[in-house]
Amino acid sequence: MKNAVLVFFSLFLLQGFSQSVDTFFSKTDAFFKANVKNGLVDYSGIKENPGELNSILDLAKSIRISKDDTKAFQAFWINGYNLHVIKGIIDNYPVKSPLDINGFFDKTKRDIGGIQITLNDIENKLLRENFSHEARFHFVLVCAGLGCPPIIDGAYSPSKLEAQLQKQTELALNNPNFIKVKGKKVLVSQIFEWYKVDFTQDGKDEIQFINQFRNEKLDTKAKLGYYPYDWTLNTVR
Structure with a gap:
């Protein structure tokens, strides 16, 4: 009888956890649909x-997902x-750039997933460190600056994540405003400079990485340079 009660209680907790996770993804999806337009965020409305x-x-705050459940x-x-x-941004709005907010990425700790963590540590310790071969993270993590790839009007979901990562990476790397071809020179975002190690794995260089996702391939002998990152707020205007 005791074992049956424990099994029932465990199933009850598991069902409640599953509902919380599903609710998180569904509410997040609705939020982004309502507040993101053409890759920009309606900060004033929020x-x-x-x-x-x-x-x-x-x-x-209370959701905990094992890294073994990779996509979730x-x-x-x-x-x-x-x-x-x-x-x-909302807590400091109006503001012209996330860099105008002291410690925005590296000092301020956010309460999420049962821990207190900075934005930089979400990116670098939870995502990049645990999944070191997944360079496509850089095209879906949006830092509130126009230099970032655009934010999507929906949530990233476990069942669609592979397709979403692929789509956003392809959109960014085929965008002439993100990858700028100037004759024999190719100018790319400073993301490629800051995270060079992510884009040069398995013997590839940055251009070889980019060409995996481009329709019109770059000249593999082109000279690579970096244009300045635009930290202007990605706000709806």
């Missing part, structure tokens, strides 16, 4: 009505990063 964002982040873990923390970037 500032006026922050209730839904706060509700999602309150829910996310990755999707949760990608969404969590993007949501907390928006929360950080």
